[in-house]
Every structure is written in C-alpha cells, then in structure tokens.
Amino acid sequence: MNVVQYVMNTVHFEGPIMQQTPELMRFIKDALNAGQSRDTIRASLAAADWTALEIDAALSSWHHSETSGAVPRPQRSTSAWDALFYAMLFAAFGLMIGHAMHLMLGVITFLLPELGDSYSHYRMNGLRWSMAAVMVFTPAFLWLHWKDALASRINPVLRFGTIRRWLTAIALLAAALTLACDGIYVIYAFLTGDLTLRFIVKAAAVALMAGTVLFYFRQERQTEAPARFNPGAWLAAGLTLIALAASLWLSGGPLQGQKEARDQIRLDELRTLADDLRSCRSYRTEGLPETLDPMTCARAPEHLTGLASAITYARLEADRFELCIQLEAPDRAGTPYSMHRKADLHCVEETLD
Secondary structure, eight states: OHHHHHHHHHHHHHOOOOOOOHHHHHHHHHHHHTTOOHHHHHHHHHHTTOOHHHHHHHHTTEEEETTTEEEEOOOOOOHHHHHHHHHHHHHHHHHHHHHHHHHHHHHHHHHSOOTTOOOOHHHHHHHHHHHHHHHHHHHHHHHHHHHHHHHHHHOGGGGGOHHHHHHHHHHHHHHHHHHHHHHHHHHHHHHHTOOOHHHHHHHHHHHHHHHHHHHHTGGGGOOSOOOSSOHHHHHHHHHHHHHHHHHHHHHOHHHHHHHHHHHHHHHHHHHHHHHHHHTOGGGTTTOOOSSOOGGGGOSOGGGSOGGGGGOEEEEEETTEEEEEEEOSSHHHHOOOTTOEEETTEEEEEEEOO
8 A cells, every 4th residue: 555655645746737739828828928817818718618627727837927928837747657546546446346246246146046056166256256356446446536536626637637538438438338238138138038037137237337337437528626526436336345245145254165165175075085986996896895984995095184084985786885975064065066965965876887
C-alpha cells in the first residue's frame, strides 16, 4: 500500500493537464493581449459551447501581466504516473467485477441444481479462489476510487485525462459486448429449447454486472462536477459483498474446506488401494480371503496418509471385492466416477486382474 500511496500522492499533486487545441490557446492569448478580462473571455467561449471545465483549464494555462502580456504557465506531463494509477484502478474494478460474477454464477449453480449435476470439490475451490480475490480487490478498488474522486473534486480537469478516457471507453465497450452476447445466448437457448430457470437467472446476473459497469462509468462522459462518491461504486461493491456472503454461507467457511480436503485425500487413497489390491498377485490363484487389511497390498504405503487405515474391505466373490471409506462431508463429495454410495460410505468395486 505504501507504493500505491506514493503513486497517488505523485499523481494528484501534479495532475494531468487537459489537452488544449492550438486554436483555443491562440484565442485566449490574443484576447488577453488585447486587454480583455477573463470574465469576458469566459463568456465568449461559453457562447461557443465550450464547457466550464474546458474554459477554466484553458484560462489557468496563462498568466497575464501589464508589462509582459500573456505568458504560458508550465504544463508538466505526468502521463506515466497517470497510466500506472488508472491501470491499478481499472484493474481492481475489473477483477472485482469478474470474480463477483464468478461467485454469483457458482451460487446459482448450487442453489438451482439440474439433472445430472454433481458436487465438485474443485468447483468449490474455484469459488474459494474468487472469494479470496474479492476480499483483496474490493477494498483496493474502493480506496483507489475514493482517492480519485477526491482528487477530481479538487481538480475536475483530471476527469478529462487521455489515459482515463481511453480506459473508460474500453470498459464501456467490454460491458456493452457482454450485454450483447448475454442477449444472444438467451435467444439461442430459447430457440433450441434449452432455456431453463437456472439459465435465465444466470443470464440476469451477467446482465446485472454488465449494467453495473455501465452505471459506474456513466459520469465519465458528463461535464458537470463529479459527485462526492459515484453511486455506481457503491452498487458494484454492494453486489460483490452480497455474492461473497452467499458464497461464504454456501462453502461453509475454512472448517468445511478442511473437511473437504481430507475427504478428497480419502477418495484418492481409496482409488489407490483398490488399484493395488486388484493387481495383487497373492490372490490370483487362491482367490480373495474373507477378511483382509487393504494396506497389505499397498505398493507404496509410505505415500499414503493415516486416513487410509480407515478403508474397509469386503469380499463379494472369489475374484471380486469392495473397498469403502466414510467421509466427513459425504454430500459435498458427490459420487465420483467409478464409485458408488452406501449411506455415508463411498465405495469402489473391483475385479482381480
């Protein structure tokens, strides 16, 4: 944050200079040298549809004295610092919106299940990654936006910087294309008969986030004085926090994450022991015994954890067996490929090679 603070102080003490046309600068110079007052010049420019911000910025670029006439004031360039600051601001906003949309879509997927859905440990970990991202980028965006809004109120010309205008245009284009693609997908799903309730809710969530981006940047094309705090920023942050809260409720927090991680290890070791026992040469001729410790056939027991000791064995036929293990969060594990559930147990059936 110290680096960001340094950048902010550097940018806002100097401030980017609004680019002025040569004709405007020549007009003001000639008018000042002709003895016209600044109020008269301001009225003439306003009658020609120049905005108040553009007029004030142009007039502030000149110093006039009776002896020397109109003298241009120095216009120091801070383009590199502007690019760095606004890149951080727009990146924080974009990453916050992107991860918030991912959280929304994930929550909708879990709350509105469809036929064939199954819980995925890796999908939930993807939501947890986005949760961590919004916890970082949301306060970073709000802080950067607050600094920018404060500087813009002190010096409204900042809002007309070239770099800021370009980044704003890119953001608006991305949001407009997102809305257009969202509408295309909805129409296509309707025509193919795939328009479900979950699809509609997801499309509405995408449209909401894209509309929030458009709403946030709505003042960038206005010439009036900026608001103390853009309501679009509050809307974007509010939607992000709602998505984060819903995701935290759905994921169960860090304790639930630890349970799921241990269950994933259990399932991996269940598959490993099933493969090892299936290839165990000791039972190819004599057949499987009634009781057996699966660990006796482990080819690399040193790679297994203590969780593997809870795996149970059952003989189904002379050459067919079943291994099972109880999970801490069986509903969150779903039913992975090649496994089946028996109450709270996850089991694998295999035949000797």
